Every structure is written in structure tokens, then in C-alpha cells.
Amino acid sequence: MGEECACGVLCLFSRGFPPEPRSDALRGSLRTMLRASASYSAADLRHMKRCLDLASRGAGKVSPNPMVGCVIVRDGRVIAEGYHRRFGGAHAEMAAARSIAVGSLSGCTVYVNLEPCSHHGKTPPCAVMLARMRVRRVVCSLRDPNPCVNGRGIAILRRAGVRVDVGLLAREAAELNRRYLVWVRTGRPFVTLKAAVTLDGKTATATGVSRWVTSESARAHARRMRALHDAVIIGMNTANTDNPLxxxxxxxxxxxxxxxxxxxxxxxGLRLCSPDGPPTMIASPMISRTTLRRFSRGCGGAMVAVFRGKTVPPGRLLALLSDLGVSSVFVEGGGETAWHFVQAGLVDEILLYVAPKILGGSRAKTFVGGEGFRSLGCTLPLTITATQPIGRDVLIVARPVRRMDCATTAQAESTHVHRSH
Ligand SMILES: NC(=O)c1ccc[n+]([C@@H]2O[C@H](COP(=O)([O-])OP(=O)(O)OC[C@H]3O[C@@H](n4cnc5c(N)ncnc54)[C@H](OP(=O)(O)O)[C@@H]3O)[C@@H](O)[C@H]2O)c1
Incomplete structure (x- = not known):
């Protein structure tokens, strides 16, 4: 899956990744544009918004690459469009350029929501292609922090005399590719924590029944969100109780x-152990050889990763998954599993589907279990970024505002996982 780039880092990507609740109100965009630079025109803004729309079509298909769209304009008229459609496929710039005659790029303006690449990956470098085609101007939203690019694409273009403007709709572009950006910047996959809860915060009855807490429309939405991630993580109790696919x-x-x-x-009889479907990994604390042998007979369809110690440290699990090319994970519970990620400070986004019902029961499970934090001065502080009614339920999207700074974090792992290759 990966490929070596000039900087010697294993590049599992070459371009692209997924969207969601996008703030596309024109007024907001206009404010962002004006802050970014006074030199952008209304046409620039329109073309970049189109790039973002095109880019989002690659959602769930291009990972671990970013989602990228491209619009090519000559004399104020759009002459070509393209986007990165699938992992390993043509980059957005190439997809747009190949729909027009060779030579017609000369003098054009190219809009793209991420810096054109500078390295030979599955496709040749887009920055070199654009420079050779003598485009006049390139407008991009973001510099690509991928160590194989990181400003080199912009430098290639500028050296060739192309005007490059960076920063138009940067916030929207970063939002669209947030999973990719976290993965590239930190070296670990983006972590989304998802749960379905009643209004009193319960995820299951005291006897462990959780089917179903929310309505079919909320569950359908959650399945769409699941499809935007590279891996789903669940705890052993959830696997054994719900036996999900x-x-x-x-x-x-x-x-x-x-x-x-x-x-x-x-x-x-765990259905996830069946050899059909995508790979299943059991991430287990230390076990004996006998257990491993017994397991191989009962659940041969799954691979096993064994971690030293009594628990699986989320940071080490994420590092392993990252090395397998996983750029985002969807942690679906239950509460014990969620706690390990919360305690480690390894949560980027929370999707909470809330059903307007009360379940009650002091022994009924909640969204985050474990030991919990011991004082109100020591919590995971969040900001609610969106709320959305879905059927009779409500989706709350929340993100941590800063890292926890209390005693508990002393045991927690670093959010920055260094990749070993
Ligand atoms: N409504 C919802 O959204 C939702 C979602 C998921 C689950 N549920 C419900 O929640 C209940 C299960 O939740 P739960 O909190 O009891 O359990 P859970 O989180 O599903 O599983 C807990 C178990 O997972 C293993 N585990 C998790 N993280 C670990 C780590 N970092 N290191 C080592 N082991 C780890 C441990 O298994 P070992 O003891 O084997 O080591 C632990 O006992 C079920 O009733 C399920 O139906 C509801």
C-alpha cells in the first residue's frame, strides 16, 4: 500500500480523504476569504468552493489520501474540473487536466484545495506537470503537511514563475480533510468516538441490551459515518454481547x-471471526501460547496483535494501525473501551446520537465508563461544534478544546505517536 518518496518516509498516501457537517454558508466563507487575503475575488471564492464540493465526492474512497478537487479556469471561464476519485487513481489536477487538450493549460488559473504534490508516488508530481504546462496562477487552500510535500509543490511552481496564492477557504479545506491532517501531522489515526445514548446517557439496559437505543434513521447516519473511517474499534464485551458485523x-x-x-x-461463533468481509484484528493484552493456539482453531479468520501488559494502550494500538495504513478510526464503544481512549487523551471528535427516552438504572452502562476522572477540575473539556436532528433523535458533534491538564494525564499517553519507519 505504501511507497517510498524522496524524503525516505513511507508514504501511504499520495492525495485525498472524507467530509461531513460542513459550514458552507456563503457569508462565513466570505469572512474567511477576507481574512485570508484581500486579493481574492468573488470568482476565486466561487471556484474554490466548487473545488471543495468536487473533493468531497472522494469521501470514503480515497483514504488514506486526502480529498482533493480541482477547477481550471481560462479567461474567467471554467474549462476543466476533476477530483481524486479513488486511492491509487489520478490526482485531482491530473484528472482535470486530462479532460482538455495538451497545451490548453498555458496561461490558465488552477484552483485546488491542497498544495499540488511534488513527489513521484502512484502518479507523477502534479506541481511539475502544472509548471511544465505553463499555467499562470495556482490558488490552493492549504499547504500539504505530508512530509513528502510540505511546501515543495509550492516551491516548484514558484521557481517556474507560476504565481501561487495559498490560504483561500483554508478553514473549510482543513475541516474537509481533518482526518488526513491529524494523521499526517501527528502520525496517528484520527479518532472519532461514537455512541447512541438515551437522554439520561445510557447506552444499554442494566442487562446489557442495546438494540436499539436510537431510531433507524440515526443508525443509518452512523453507518454512513462508519464508512468514512478506515477502521472500527469495539471492546470485547460489545463484540460478545452484540455479535455485530x-x-x-x-x-x-x-x-x-x-x-x-x-x-x-x-x-x-463471533461473526467478526468469519473469513468473509474485511480483516478483523483482535488486539489483546499478553496471553499464553496455549491461548493463542486454541484461539487459532476457533477464530482463524482474524489476525491477532498481542500487547505487553494487562491492557492495550490506545496509543500503541493506534501506532500499529497507522503502520497498516489506517488514517482514521471509529471507536464504537462500549464504555470501557471509550474510557481508555478518553483517559489517554486520544479523541478528536465525538458523535453522540441522543434518543429522547429515559432508561434509568444505576447499573446500566453509560457512554464512557472505566474509573472516570476523580474531580470536576479534571475532565475532558469539549466544545459542541454541531447539533443535527435526525428523525426523532439528535446528533451532537463535539470536539476536545484542549488536552486534559490534571493528574490523570500523568498516566495518559502522549497524543503524538512517533512512527517507527
Ligand atoms: N449504545 C451504544 O452506542 C453502544 C455501543 C457499544 C456497546 N454498547 C453496549 O455496551 C455494552 C458493553 O460495554 P462495556 O463498557 O461493558 O464493554 P466494552 O467496552 O465493549 O468492552 C470492555 C472490554 O473490552 C476490553 N477492553 C477494552 N479496552 C481495552 C484496552 N484498552 N485494553 C484491554 N482490554 C480492553 C476488555 O476486555 P477483556 O476483559 O477481555 O480484556 C474489557 O473488559 C454492551 O451491552 C453493548 O451492547 C452500546
């Missing part, structure tokens, strides 16, 4: 599945 819309198999927990607790 973790499919995506249309009942299709979705991303890779990861079950965290002791191998000896895997129940017989």
Missing part, C-alpha cells in the same frame, strides 16, 4: 474491524 450502508462490508480485549474471552 459492523457493516456500512446497503448492508455492505465496511472498514477493517478491531476488537480490543483478552483473546481468551472471544466467544465461540
Amino acid at each position: 459492523l457493516t456500512v450502508p446497503g448492508g455492505r462490508y465496511g472498514p477493517m474491524r478491531v476488537v480490543v480485549g483478552s483473546l481468551q474471552h472471544v466467544r465461540p
Whole structure:
């Protein structure tokens, strides 16, 4: 899946990745544009908005690459458009350029929501192609922090005399490719925590029944969100109690599945162990060879990753997944599993589907379990970034505003996972 670039870093990407609740109000965009630079015109803004729309069509298909769209304009008229459609496919600039005659790029303005690449990956460098085609101007929203690019694409273009303007709709572009950006900047996958809860915060009855807390429309939405991630993570209790397949819309198999927990607790007949569908990994704390042998007979369809110690540190699990090319994970619970990620400070976004009902029960599970924080001065502070009614339920989207700065974090892992290659 990966390929070596000039800087010696294993590049699992070459371009592209997914969207969602996007703030596309023209007024907001206009404000951002004016802040970014006074030299952008209304036409610049329109073309870049179109780039973002085109880019979002690659959602769920281009990962671990970013989602990129491209619009080519000559004399104020759009002459070509393109976007990165699938991993390994043509980059947006190439997809747009090949729809027009060779030579017609000369003197054009090219709009693209991410810096054109500068390295030979699965396709030749787009910056070199644009420079050779003698484009006049390139407008891009963001510099690509991928160490194989990181300003080199812009430098190639400027050296060739092309005017390059960077920063138009930067906030919207960063939002669109937030999973890619976190993965590239930190070296670990973007982590989305998802749960379905009642209004009193319960995810299941005291006896562990959770089907179904929310309505079919909320569950369908959650399946669409699942499809935008590279891997789904669940805890051993959820795997054993619900025996899920973790499919995506249309009942299709979705991303890779990861079950965290002791191998000896895997129940017989776990559907995730079937050799059909995407790979399943059991991420287990240390186990004996005998357990491993017994497991291989009962759940041969899954791969096993064994971690030293009594628990699986989320940061180490994420580092392993990142090395397998996973740029985003969808942590679907239950509460014990969610706590490990919260405690480690390894959460980027929370999707909470809230059903207007009360379940009650002091022993009924909540969204985040574990030991919990011990004081109100020590919490995971969040900001709610969106709320959206879905059928009779409500989706709350929240993001951490800063890292926890209390005693608990002393045991927590670093959010920055260094990749070993
Ligand atoms: N409504 C919802 O959105 C929703 C979503 C998911 C689940 N649920 C419900 O929640 C209930 C299960 O939740 P739960 O909190 O009991 O359990 P859970 O989080 O599904 O599983 C907990 C178990 O997973 C393993 N585990 C998790 N993180 C680990 C780590 N970092 N290191 C090592 N082991 C780890 C441990 O298994 P070992 O003991 O084997 O080591 C632990 O006992 C079920 O009733 C399920 O139906 C509801």
C-alpha cells in the first residue's frame, strides 16, 4: 500500500480523504476569504468552493489520501474540473487536466484545495506537470503537511514563475480533510468516538441490551459515518454481547474491524471471526501460547496483535494501525473501551446520537465508563461544534478544546505517536 518518496518516509498516501457537517454558508466563507487575503475575488471564492464540493465526492474512497478537487479556469471561464476519485487513481489536477487538450493549460488559473504534490508516488508530481504546462496562477487552500510535500509543490511552481496564492477557504479545506491532517501531522489515526445514548446517557439496559437505543434513521447516519473511517474499534464485551458485523450502508462490508480485549474471552461463533468481509484484528493484552493456539482453531479468520501488559494502550494500538495504513478510526464503544481512549487523551471528535427516552438504572452502562476522572477540575473539556436532528433523535458533534491538564494525564499517553519507519 505504501511507497517510498524522496524524503525516505513511507508514504501511504499520495492525495485525498472524507467530509461531513460542513459550514458552507456563503457569508462565513466570505469572512474567511477576507481574512485570508484581500486579493481574492468573488470568482476565486466561487471556484474554490466548487473545488471543495468536487473533493468531497472522494469521501470514503480515497483514504488514506486526502480529498482533493480541482477547477481550471481560462479567461474567467471554467474549462476543466476533476477530483481524486479513488486511492491509487489520478490526482485531482491530473484528472482535470486530462479532460482538455495538451497545451490548453498555458496561461490558465488552477484552483485546488491542497498544495499540488511534488513527489513521484502512484502518479507523477502534479506541481511539475502544472509548471511544465505553463499555467499562470495556482490558488490552493492549504499547504500539504505530508512530509513528502510540505511546501515543495509550492516551491516548484514558484521557481517556474507560476504565481501561487495559498490560504483561500483554508478553514473549510482543513475541516474537509481533518482526518488526513491529524494523521499526517501527528502520525496517528484520527479518532472519532461514537455512541447512541438515551437522554439520561445510557447506552444499554442494566442487562446489557442495546438494540436499539436510537431510531433507524440515526443508525443509518452512523453507518454512513462508519464508512468514512478506515477502521472500527469495539471492546470485547460489545463484540460478545452484540455479535455485530459492523457493516456500512446497503448492508455492505465496511472498514477493517478491531476488537480490543483478552483473546481468551472471544466467544465461540463471533461473526467478526468469519473469513468473509474485511480483516478483523483482535488486539489483546499478553496471553499464553496455549491461548493463542486454541484461539487459532476457533477464530482463524482474524489476525491477532498481542500487547505487553494487562491492557492495550490506545496509543500503541493506534501506532500499529497507522503502520497498516489506517488514517482514521471509529471507536464504537462500549464504555470501557471509550474510557481508555478518553483517559489517554486520544479523541478528536465525538458523535453522540441522543434518543429522547429515559432508561434509568444505576447499573446500566453509560457512554464512557472505566474509573472516570476523580474531580470536576479534571475532565475532558469539549466544545459542541454541531447539533443535527435526525428523525426523532439528535446528533451532537463535539470536539476536545484542549488536552486534559490534571493528574490523570500523568498516566495518559502522549497524543503524538512517533512512527517507527
Ligand atoms: N449504545 C451504544 O452506542 C453502544 C455501543 C457499544 C456497546 N454498547 C453496549 O455496551 C455494552 C458493553 O460495554 P462495556 O463498557 O461493558 O464493554 P466494552 O467496552 O465493549 O468492552 C470492555 C472490554 O473490552 C476490553 N477492553 C477494552 N479496552 C481495552 C484496552 N484498552 N485494553 C484491554 N482490554 C480492553 C476488555 O476486555 P477483556 O476483559 O477481555 O480484556 C474489557 O473488559 C454492551 O451491552 C453493548 O451492547 C452500546
